[in-house]
Amino acid sequence: MTKTNLITGFLGSGKTTSILHLLAHKDPAEKWAVLVNEFGEVGIDGALLADNGAMVKEIPGGCMCCVNGLPMQVGLNTLLRQHKPDRLLIEPTGLGHPKQILDLLTSPVYEPWIGLRATLCVLDPRQLLDEKAVQNENFRDQLAAADVIVANKEDRASTESHEAFELWWQNFGGDRQRVYATQGNIDQALLDLPRTNTAELPASDEHAHHHAVKKGLAALSLPSHQRWRRSLNSGQGHQACGWIFDADTCFDTIGILEWARLAPVERVKGVMRTPDGLVRINRKGEDFFIETQNVAPPDSRIELISAVNTDWNLLQANLLKLRLTLGD
Structure with missing residues (x-):
């Protein structure tokens, strides 16, 4: 047992x-x-x-x-x-x-x-x-x-x-x-x-409402030919937007931290590849915690949650500008 x-x-x-x-x-x-x-x-x-x-x-x-x-x-x-x-x-x-x-x-x-x-x-x-x-x-x-x-x-x-x-x-x-x-x-x-x-x-x-059945139990991953992907979800009065990037994509360290700190949302979590190694990001409101390790995760992924309507396209455009290795 x-x-x-x-x-x-x-x-x-x-x-x-x-x-x-x-x-x-x-x-x-x-x-x-x-x-x-x-x-x-x-x-x-x-x-x-x-x-x-x-x-x-x-x-x-x-x-x-x-x-x-x-x-x-x-x-x-x-x-x-x-x-x-x-x-x-x-x-x-x-x-x-x-x-x-x-x-x-x-x-x-x-x-x-x-x-x-x-x-x-x-x-x-x-x-x-x-x-x-x-x-x-x-x-x-x-x-x-x-x-x-x-x-x-x-x-x-x-x-x-x-x-x-x-x-x-x-x-x-x-x-x-x-x-x-x-x-x-x-x-x-x-x-x-x-x-x-x-x-x-x-x-x-x-x-009490019905949620759409998800496609599987595994978290989102990328097909071998795809460099990055965005995923949206909503319910219970909140919206979530997440991105996953392949292992060949690195992000500017200071830039990604500022992007996460200033994003107009209430919750940010991420595990990102940078030239300084792995950067773990955890933000709730104004509480902002980061941790760096000299290891490289297999990919980069970051997710934002908001209780109000948010311009995900603008946030995405600014996020993509922070890539040091640009994909498609």
Whole structure:
């Protein structure tokens, strides 16, 4: 039976960073797997989690609970039956609702396979000051479904965000556990806490619609003859636009960082090839984190998410100007 944890959190809360920290500190004798879902289709989180000591399976292009859970079930079955991990971490999109996923994980068909442990919700307490986030039912229900609330980004906290979190905890914390973290630095022991929160969640109105069935479970890749490609996705009040470029395309380091920093969107994630090696980009609002490594990824991919209409063509034109090796 595979020990399994659901790790939720709204856009930019730090889910992937938390999982990277957990992977870096896992017992090397254990076999771990990560099932990751993204709102967009180019697979940024899969690229970030690759080569970090776990088998990674991606479900791009929406939320796991859509299309009657079929993409979720196929990805889950593949990991459980083919790889037989000791532990499975499931990271839904920040725009996803936890009810259908938890319903599936606790269904009789998975009872012999899955030992469901605590659900962790990673929260940036500053989001409690954002009325748009607070009014989002997915945001509220991610918190409501959790056994452990991880108040992340302590290094970015303010007096106002601390007060907002304390007020929220007084009203909704109950007898659950809360921990504070910076850059997703959480104790692995949290994963072995039991699942005690069995509160019945309502079905999400935002997911009462039908999503188009995606073409597959793998993140977007390029045909051998194609130098780059753009992919669009929309739903749940947000739009995503992502680009993937082949391995022969490099980007000006300073230029790509400025492009990502100034893009008029709320979320940017990317793994880009530059003359300085790999550049990992992670931006939520004005929080902008970069990491460089002296390695070259197999391709470059970057994705933007916006809650308002955005001129993707203009952003694309400026992005293409930053290529040092120009393709078609």
